[in-house]
Amino acid sequence: MYAESLLPAARQRLITISDDAPLIEAAGKLRSGTDILVVCNSAGVLRGVVSKTDIVGQIAQCQGAGCIALISVAMTQDVLSCRSGDLLEDLWSNMKERGLKNIPFLDGDSRPVGVLNARDLLQALLKESTTEEDMMRHYVMGVGYR
Numbered sequence: 001m002y003a004e005s006l007l008p009a010a011r012q013r014l015i016t017i018s019d020d021a022p023l024i025e026a027a028g029k030l031r032s033g034t035d036i037l038v039v040c041n042s043a044g045v046l047r048g049v050v051s052k053t054d055i056v057g058q059i060a061q062c063q064g065a066g067c068i069a070l071i072s073v074a075m076t077q078d079v080l081s082c083r084s085g086d087l088l089e090d091l092w093s094n095m096k097e098r099g100l101k102n103i104p105f106l107d108g109d110s111r112p113v114g115v116l117n118a119r120d121l122l123q124a125l126l127k128e129s130t131t132e133e134d135m136m137r138h139y140v141m142g143v144g145y146r
Contacts, residue, residue, distance in 0.1 A: 001128050003091060003105065003116065004084035010105045010114025016040050019047045019072045026071045027055050038104045038112040039075045045110045048075035081106050082116050088128075092121055 017026055017037045029037055030052050039048040050071055058074035059067050081104045082091050095103060095118055105114035 001088045001124060002084065003082045003086040003088060006088075006116055006120050006124060007084065007105060007114055009120050010116045013102070013115035013117060014038060014105075014112055015115075016044075016112060017050070017071060018042070019070075019075070021071045023055055023058060023067055023069050023071055023074060026050050026074070027059075030055065034115075035117075036102050036104075036115065037071075038115065039071060040112065044112075046079065046081065046104055046106060046112055047072070048077040049079050049104060050075040079104060083108070088121055088125055091116070092118070092125060095121070 013034065015029055015032070015034050015037050017029060017039055019039050019041050026037055030050075036049045036051050038046060039050055041047050054074045054076060058069055062069065080094055080098055080100060083106055091103070095101075101118050102115050104112045105116050107113050
């Protein structure tokens, strides 16, 4: 099964932010309940991602009454992402290895089109596994194969 099958759900989770936005703007967007923001340059190309943990870590380093740092100093740049043709099994393996719950879903031009969530990925893999198991059971029992 390919990542493309999860694109409709991934599209609903996408929240982007400019790489020159202030941290305070990112913090406001993260209050909506999303886990990550996808950081893009002015052309809309992926530059990184930022999470609540990234924001808190950066603000903890600020001194004085306000933090005027840009999101580019707090974002993670080494980003695991996916594309339509990626196999779900491979994506799960990579996400598990890196301990990620969400990854950006990119188009052919490295522009984000969604955010793939590990829960959706696991549900799709489980459904696929259950379907294969049912087909095997029916085959062995001779149901529908005469």
